[in-house]
Amino acid sequence: MRATRLIALTAALALPGATVAQTQTASPLVAVDVGHTLDAPGAISARGRTEFEFNRELAGRVVAALERLGLRAELINADGRIESLQARPERAAQAAFLISIHHDSVGAQYLTPWEWQGMALDFSDLWAGHSLFVSRRNPDVAASLMCASTIGARLQRAGFVPTEKNGRRREYADAQHATHYFDNLVVLYRAQQPAVLFEAGVVKHRDEELLLRDPERQQRMAEEIATGVAACVTAGGLAAARRAE
Structure with missing residues (x-):
């Protein structure tokens, strides 16, 4: 199974974005979920910004990037x-x-603890970088893992560096591409299709927070995520993962 998935991954990575879009006969729909809410905004960054705000910005860019590749995309929340x-x-x-x-x-x-612009906040510069999660309770875990690995590979190929932090607490599903098992995440195991949760970076890290706020970097990250998703959901990628399983 692993060898077949890697063959599919290699083939997917070889597809440039324009080719992926041009080969579509029926454009798949990709749901892009904005993590957290206004009432439960998630982590507070080293400089006092809510995780929800970071999530919404990046998710919007991912939707736009997917649409440029010829996919239909829906922004949730x-x-x-x-x-x-x-x-x-x-x-x-x-x-x-x-x-x-x-x-x-x-x-x-x-x-x-530290103070920034008169606000009492906190930070940690111990870990930075992205990571991905899948659930073994998802109804299509093989396809979920292939998609996560494809996204992770695209990001690393573009120079984005994954974090080692989550490997301390979450079992690796694909260590090379910073993909972990997180079986009890509701958004993953309640999904009716392959599903991945993506952590873009550590907002408590003071230097990485500034990178995560940078529109140009957000755009590059969104484009790599979208290209990985497109390679996974088109050109038979999901079907190949299911056959491998």
Whole structure:
């Protein structure tokens, strides 16, 4: 199974974005979920910005990048008022693939207090970098893992560096591409299609926070994510993963 998935991954990475779009006969729908909400905004960055704001910016760029590749894309929870965790996969029921966009933090024991622009905040410069998660409770775990690995490979090929932080707590599904198992994430195991949760970086890291705010870098990351998703959901990528399983 592993060898077949790697062959499919290699083939997917060889497809430039324009070719992927041009080969579509029926454009798949990709659901892009904005992690967290206005009422539960997730982590607070080293400079006081909510994770939800980071998530919404990057998710919007991913949707636009997917559409440029010829895919249909739906943004879930754009207003930050989604009613529940369960509602996220429910709203994505018609999609071929679901990706939930998040930004990472660290445990309270690793945080150092500091003051920025008069605000009492905290930071940790111990870890930076992205990571990806799949659930073995998802109904299509093989395709979920192939998609996560494809996205991870695209990002690393473009120079984005994954974090080692999550390897301390979460079992690797694909260590080379920073993909982990996180079986009990509702958005992943309640999904009716292959699903991946993406952590774009660590907002508590003071230097990485600035990178994560940079529009040009956001755009490059979004384009690589979109190209990985397109390679996975088109040109028989999902079917190949299922056959490998």
